[in-house]
Amino acid sequence: MFYIFIGNLFSMKNLFRFFPLFFLVLFLALFLITGFTTGLADLSRELKGQYDYKDFESAAKCRSCHGGLYEQWSQAMMSQAFTHHWDEIEYFDLAVAHAEKDPSLAEAVDGCNGCHTPMAYLAGDLPPARPEENTMANESVSCEACHLIQGTTTDPPFNYSYMMEPGNTKYSSRGKGNDSPAHRIVSSEFFRTTEFCGTCHNEKSPFGVWVKSTQIEWKEGPYAEEGVRCQDCHMPEAPYQTAMMGKTYNDARLHLFHGAHDPGKVRGTVELRIQPDIRLAEPGETVVFTVALFNQKTGHKFPTGSVEDRILWLQVEATDASGKTWILPVDKKGFEGEEYTIAGEELAYQDMGIPLGIENFEGVQRDGIPAGNRIFRMPYFDPEGRMTIMQWNTASLGVDYRIGPRETRMETYTFRLPFETAPGIMKVRAILNYQLLVKPVAGFLNVPEDESEIKTVNEHVTSLEILP
Ligand code: HEC
Ligand code: HEC
Ligand code: HEC
Numbered sequence: 001m002f003y004i005f006i007g008n009l010f011s012m013k014n015l016f017r018f019f020p021l022f023f024l025v026l027f028l029a030l031f032l033i034t035g036f037t038t039g040l041a042d043l044s045r046e047l048k049g050q051y052d053y054k055d056f057e058s059a060a061k062c063r064s065c066h067g068g069l070y071e072q073w074s075q076a077m078m079s080q081a082f083t084h085h086w087d088e089i090e091y092f093d094l095a096v097a098h099a100e101k102d103p104s105l106a107e108a109v110d111g112c113n114g115c116h117t118p119m120a121y122l123a124g125d126l127p128p129a130r131p132e133e134n135t136m137a138n139e140s141v142s143c144e145a146c147h148l149i150q151g152t153t154t155d156p157p158f159n160y161s162y163m164m165e166p167g168n169t170k171y172s173s174r175g176k177g178n179d180s181p182a183h184r185i186v187s188s189e190f191f192r193t194t195e196f197c198g199t200c201h202n203e204k205s206p207f208g209v210w211v212k213s214t215q216i217e218w219k220e221g222p223y224a225e226e227g228v229r230c231q232d233c234h235m236p237e238a239p240y241q242t243a244m245m246g247k248t249y250n251d252a253r254l255h256l257f258h259g260a261h262d263p264g265k266v267r268g269t270v271e272l273r274i275q276p277d278i279r280l281a282e283p284g285e286t287v288v289f290t291v292a293l294f295n296q297k298t299g300h301k302f303p304t305g306s307v308e309d310r311i312l313w314l315q316v317e318a319t320d321a322s323g324k325t326w327i328l329p330v331d332k333k334g335f336e337g338e339e340y341t342i343a344g345e346e347l348a349y350q351d352m353g354i355p356l357g358i359e360n361f362e363g364v365q366r367d368g369i370p371a372g373n374r375i376f377r378m379p380y381f382d383p384e385g386r387m388t389i390m391q392w393n394t395a396s397l398g399v400d401y402r403i404g405p406r407e408t409r410m411e412t413y414t415f416r417l418p419f420e421t422a423p424g425i426m427k428v429r430a431i432l433n434y435q436l437l438v439k440p441v442a443g444f445l446n447v448p449e450d451e452s453e454i455k456t457v458n459e460h461v462t463s464l465e466i467l468p
């Protein structure tokens, strides 16, 4: 029987019959191999659980010689990426709870730790104990988490695609034989690149959607061409002694890593000017105000990173001589998806009901700010097309109405002066506000106040005279 089969197989007729099948099998094999090396099944996943906590050194040890850099880092969010209240709430109450209900998300939810607490990820402590247990997971993005990185396995870098190995050799950009009594130093140009930051600052959701793309935004913007990197704005150069017993360098890299949680960094990011088309008007007349918003400070879009959480909005208010104030609604431009960029009363974020076990959850207010205000954002949508703040549950993105690096956005406000407008000077104020986490979500999840505090980015006032 077998011989007959083989014999048949080699007959000319059968060769032709099997040819397409042969190619199909070859194609499938190639597809699988390349899929595993370049695709979503990222190589760094092999790092998961490969080591033990005791293979790593604690930041407290680095502190004994690098005290200054340690204190800077400890005031930055990366030292709290696992312990910070909102991170704890979102990870445990939403993400881990979601993966318990839908096991297909388990890989992605373990992956949170690949960026937020790499040592826990490499030690396979998943999910790590809550911050109050004080395990090594609390070190978050520690000194070791960065200074053991040797390169990336993907282009562009994303989803913790770093190559990392614990040990007494620390990698960094300066190197050149500066000795340390505590460790070996290997010079690595990778530390001067933005790809280094991109391993954690670009993220793809399990649906293959870019839910974080700070390094990609940078690369497409004007600063990449000019060679102004992440490090130049977030790790400024200054004369500083980087280690006890070490030298004082004129170009030492401070570990400030200040970002959206530093009101001073956010302040003035966008410059604002407002002007009316006429300076003298009567009640009942129509005035058009034009606002120019110039993103003068960020090297990426604004907002960037956790775009699903953030809200940046422009409010324009007119106050007449008697003190009566009107909030002006922005003029519509008519682009697709514009409804997500104008504040309203809609409900959203219904998918939070899944991990929280609330059936038919109606959602919470989408914006929580005065209706008619312009919002600079990019909405994220869950598989059912509803707006979500759960980036791992993001199946598509909406209109991108954020402000790009060095971009200037124009908005107009057409205002028919009410007949009761008092004569005299009318002041018109444009205020650009920023919130890390949309207020209705913060309130619903009991996230402490500071995460939804309103930060003023900038404001400008103009005036016109109202005739009696
Ligand atoms: C190992 C992963 C990892 C690497 C590498 C990394 N980051 Fe981060 N970074 C994070 C995580 C996680 C957060 C979020 C912290 C939090 O939970 O608020 C973050 C937050 C930040 C913030 C935000 C601070 C704020 O106030 O919101 C800045 C700025 C920042 N990183 C800059 C950088 C720069 C610059 C580089 C490259 C030199 C870099 N990061 C490399 C993981 C990383
Ligand atoms: C030209 C200066 C400049 C460059 C270059 C730059 N940034 Fe920023 N970055 C800023 C400013 C200003 C802010 C504060 C405003 C804001 O939150 O976006 C900021 C904010 C951030 C935040 C917090 C964003 C948020 O809203 O939560 C992160 C994270 C960040 N930067 C990472 C990076 C990374 C990674 C790179 C390189 C790929 C980079 N930055 C390049 C100026 C810069
Ligand atoms: C016993 C003191 C000591 C301890 C502990 C120590 N270092 Fe250092 N380290 C030094 C000295 C000294 C230098 C050289 C400084 C110079 O260039 O003048 C240095 C340099 C470095 C550099 C700079 C490499 C470059 O670019 O030249 C890195 C990165 C570094 N240390 C990381 C760490 C980390 C991470 C830890 C904790 C795991 C640590 N160090 C603990 C003393 C120490």
Ligand code: HEC
Pocket: 059, 062, 063, 066, 069, 070, 071, 073, 078, 141, 142, 143, 144, 145, 146, 147, 172, 173, 174, 191, 192, 196, 231, 235, 242, 243, 249, 251, 252, 253, 255
């Ligand atoms: C988010 C990643 C990140 C973290 C966390 C981090 N570093 Fe660094 N560190 C860098 C990068 C990137 C450079 C080099 C920047 C460059 O050359 O542009 C650097 C440079 C250094 C240098 C050399 C500075 C110089 O200019 O000579 C020392 C020393 C150092 N780091 C120690 C530490 C210590 C100690 C900690 C923990 C308290 C720490 N780093 C945490 C990314 C990090």
Ligand code: HEC
Pocket: 084, 086, 087, 090, 091, 095, 108, 109, 111, 112, 113, 114, 115, 116, 158, 159, 160, 199, 200, 201, 202, 203, 204, 259, 260, 304, 305, 306, 307, 309, 392, 436
């Ligand atoms: C590819 C790396 C990466 C992965 C994977 C990742 N994060 Fe993040 N996460 C970051 C970075 C970088 C930031 C900071 C962005 C910014 O400042 O805007 C951040 C910010 C956050 C914040 C906002 C912190 C704040 O205070 O505003 C929360 C909450 C958070 N992540 C939770 C999660 C959860 C939960 C998961 C897993 C489902 C996850 N992250 C997966 C890199 C990652």
